[in-house]
Amino acid sequence: MLIVAALAVWIAGWALNHWLARRRERWVPLISALIFGATLLLIWELLVRGLAVPAVILPPPSAIAARLADPATQGLLWGDFVQTFVKGALSGFVIGSGAAFVVAVVTDRSPFLQRGLLPVGNFVAALPIIGMAPIMVMWFGFGWQSKAAIVVVMVFFPMLVNTVAGLKETDALQRDLMRTYAAGYWQTLLKLRLPAAAPFIFNGLKIASTLALIGAIVAEFFGSPTRGMGFRISTEVGRLSLDMVWAVIAVAAVAGSAFYGGIALLERAATFWHPSQRER
Amino acid sequence: MRSVLPVLTVVAAILVIWYGAAVWLNSAWAQDRAARADVELSLGALVADTLSQDKPKLPAPHQVAVELWETVAEKNVTSKRSLVYHGWITLSATLLGFTLGTGLGILLAIGIVHDRAMNNSVMPWLIASQTIPILAIAPMIIVVLNSVGISGLLPKALISTYLSFFPVAVGMVKGLRSPDAMQLDQMRTWNASRSQAFAKLRWPSAMPYLFASLKIAVAAALVGAIVGELPAGAAGGLGARLLAGSYYGQTIQIWSALFAAAALAAVMVGLIGLVQRVVLARMGMVR
Numbered sequence: 337m338l339i340v341a342a343l344a345v346w347i348a349g350w351a352l353n354h355w356l357a358r359r360r361e362r363w364v365p366l367i368s369a370l371i372f373g374a375t376l377l378l379i380w381e382l383l384v385r386g387l388a389v390p391a392v393i394l395p396p397p398s399a400i401a402a403r404l405a406d407p408a409t410q411g412l413l414w415g416d417f418v419q420t421f422v423k424g425a426l427s428g429f430v431i432g433s434g435a436a437f438v439v440a441v442v443t444d445r446s447p448f449l450q451r452g453l454l455p456v457g458n459f460v461a462a463l464p465i466i467g468m469a470p471i472m473v474m475w476f477g478f479g480w481q482s483k484a485a486i487v488v489v490m491v492f493f494p495m496l497v498n499t500v501a502g503l504k505e506t507d508a509l510q511r512d513l514m515r516t517y518a519a520g521y522w523q524t525l526l527k528l529r530l531p532a533a534a535p536f537i538f539n540g541l542k543i544a545s546t547l548a549l550i551g552a553i554v555a556e557f558f559g560s561p562t563r564g565m566g567f568r569i570s571t572e573v574g575r576l577s578l579d580m581v582w583a584v585i586a587v588a589a590v591a592g593s594a595f596y597g598g599i600a601l602l603e604r605a606a607t608f609w610h611p612s613q614r615e616r
Numbered sequence: 617m618r619s620v621l622p623v624l625t626v627v628a629a630i631l632v633i634w635y636g637a638a639v640w641l642n643s644a645w646a647q648d649r650a651a652r653a654d655v656e657l658s659l660g661a662l663v664a665d666t667l668s669q670d671k672p673k674l675p676a677p678h679q680v681a682v683e684l685w686e687t688v689a690e691k692n693v694t695s696k697r698s699l700v701y702h703g704w705i706t707l708s709a710t711l712l713g714f715t716l717g718t719g720l721g722i723l724l725a726i727g728i729v730h731d732r733a734m735n736n737s738v739m740p741w742l743i744a745s746q747t748i749p750i751l752a753i754a755p756m757i758i759v760v761l762n763s764v765g766i767s768g769l770l771p772k773a774l775i776s777t778y779l780s781f782f783p784v785a786v787g788m789v790k791g792l793r794s795p796d797a798m799q800l801d802q803m804r805t806w807n808a809s810r811s812q813a814f815a816k817l818r819w820p821s822a823m824p825y826l827f828a829s830l831k832i833a834v835a836a837a838l839v840g841a842i843v844g845e846l847p848a849g850a851a852g853g854l855g856a857r858l859l860a861g862s863y864y865g866q867t868i869q870i871w872s873a874l875f876a877a878a879a880l881a882a883v884m885v886g887l888i889g890l891v892q893r894v895v896l897a898r899m900g901m902v903r
Binding site: 350353354358364365368369371372373376392393394397424449450451453456457459462463464466467469470471473474475501529530546550554557558569570573578581585589593 | 619621622623624625626627630641654673683727731732733734736737738739740741746751753755756757763764827831832835838839842854855858859861862864866867871873874877878881882886
C-alpha cells in the first residue's frame with residue numbers, strides 16, 4: 337500500500353514539475369527544486385516503511401528529524417560542528433588558500449617558476465591527497481591541528497593552479513595600456529590583474545570549500561578526540577544507531593552547502609561584471 | 617618541451633626540501649637515542665641516522681623508493697605484501713565505479729539538457745548532493761551494505777560511482793549546451809529532429825568537455841575506492857594498506873602506498889589524455 341503511495345507521490349511530483357516548467361516566472365526553478373526535494377524525502381519515508389527496511393540499514397527521514405529535534409543531540413552535534421568545521425576545516429581553508437594565493441602572486445613574477453609549478457601543481461591536485469591524513473595525524477596529534485593540516489595540503493594546489501591561471505588572464509593590450517598610464521607593478525597587479533583573476537580565484541575557493549569539510553571529516557577516522565563529525569560517524573556506525581549518523585550527515589550537508597553558497601554569494605558581489613554572472 | 621627544465625627544477629627543489637625536512641623531523645628521535653646511549657652525535661652521523669630510521673616521522677625519498685621497489689617488483693604479485701596485489705584491488709573498484717559513474721553522469725546530463733522540468737528540479741540537488749561529504753559516510757555505506765550481505769568490490773565501486781558521476785554530469789551539461797544559438801538554428805533550418813541535432817551537433821561539441829571531466833572523475837573515483845577501503849576488515853587495497861600502516865606506525869609503508877596511489881592516478885589521467893588527443897584529432901578538433 338505504502339509502496340503504491342510512494343509511486344503516486346513520484347508521479348505527482350513529476351507531473352507538477354512538468355506543469356511548472358512551462359511557466360517562465362523567476363520563482364519556478366526554486367519551487368520545482370523544493371518539490372523535487374520534498375518528493376525524494378516522501379518517497380524515502382514511504383519506501384522504508386512500506387518495505388519494512390530495518391532502521392539499522394536505512395532509518396526513515398522522520399526518525400532522523402526526531403533525532404535532530406532532541407536537545408541532547410543538538411548539544412552534541414554543536415560540539416562536533418565546532419570541532420570539525422570551525423576549528424579543523426575553516427582554519428585549514430583560510431591558511432591553505434591564503435598561502436596558495438601568496439605563493440601564486442610571488443611566482444607570478446618568474447615565468448620560469450610558473451612553467452615548472454603549473455604542471456606539478458596540476459599533477460598534485462589530481463592525486464589522492466586525502467591519503468596523507470594518517471601522516472598528518474601522526475605529525476600533529478589527534479586534535480584539530482592535524483585536521484587543519486590535511487585541509488591546508490588539500491586546498492593548496494587547486495587554489496594555486498587557479499590563481500596562477502587567473503593572473504595570466506589579462507591580455508597584452510590591457511597591460512600595455514597600464515604601462516602607458518605609467519602604472520607600476522603593484523598598481524597593475526591591484527587594479528588590473530587581480531580583478532581580472534577574481535573569477536578564477538573564486539573558482540578555486542569554491543573547490544577548496546568542498547574539499548575542506550571532507551578533509552577534516554576523513555582525517556578524524558585516523559584518530560580524533562572524543563568529538564567531531566568524523567568521530568561521531570565512525571562510533572555511531574559501530575553502535576548501529578544510524579539515525580544519529582544521518583543527523584550528523586544532515587548537519588555536514590547543511591554546513592557544506594552554506595559554506596559553498598556563502599562563497600558563491602561573495603563571488604556574485606565581487607565579480608558582478610563578469611560574463612559568467614549574466615542571466616542565461 | 618619548453619617546460620621540461622622548469623618542471624625538473626621544481627621537482628628537484630621539492631626533493632631538496634623533502635630531504636631537509638626528513639633530517640629536521642627525524643633528528644629529535646636520533647638525538648634522543650644518542651643521549652640514552654651516552655654518545656655525542658657528529659653532524660654526519662646524525663644525518664645518516666635520520667635518513668635510515670625504521671619508523672621515521674618522515675621517511676627520506678630513497679627509503680620510499682626502496683620500499684616501493686621491494687613491494688612492487690620483488691614480491692610475487694599474488695602475495696599479500698605486494699603493492700601490485702593491493703593496487704589491483706583498488707584499481708578494479710575504481711574502474712568499475714568510474715564506468716558506472718560516467719554512464720550515469722552522461723545520462724543525467726542528457727536528461728537535464730533536454731527536459732526543462734528536470735533542469736529546474738534535479739540540477740540544484742545535484743549540486744547540493746556534492747556538499748554531502750560522501751567520503752565521510754563511505755565507511756558507513758560499506759558497513760551497512762556488508763550487513764545486508766553485499767561486500768567485496770561493489771560497495772567500494774558505488775562510492776567511486778557517486779564521486780565520479782558529478783564532474784561528468786556537470787561537464788556534459790555544459791558541453792551539450794555549448795553549441796550556440798546560431799548553430800542550433802542552422803540544425804532547425806535543415807529540419808533536423810531533436811535526436812539528429814543531438815547526435816550530429818550537441819554530442820560532438822561536448823567531447824572536449826567530456827574528456828576534461830573524465831580526468832577529474834577518474835581521480836575522484838580512485839579517492840572514493842581508497843576511502844571505501846578504510847573500514848577495518850577490508851581485505852586489501854591501498855586504503856587498507858594506509859590504515860594498517862597508520863595503526864602500526866609503519867610510516868614507510870604509508871608513504872609507499874601513497875605513492876602507488878599517486879602513480880595509479882597519474883597513469884589513469886595520462887591514459888585519458890592520450891585517448892582525448894587521439895579522438896579529438898580524428899574529429900579535427902585539435903587546438
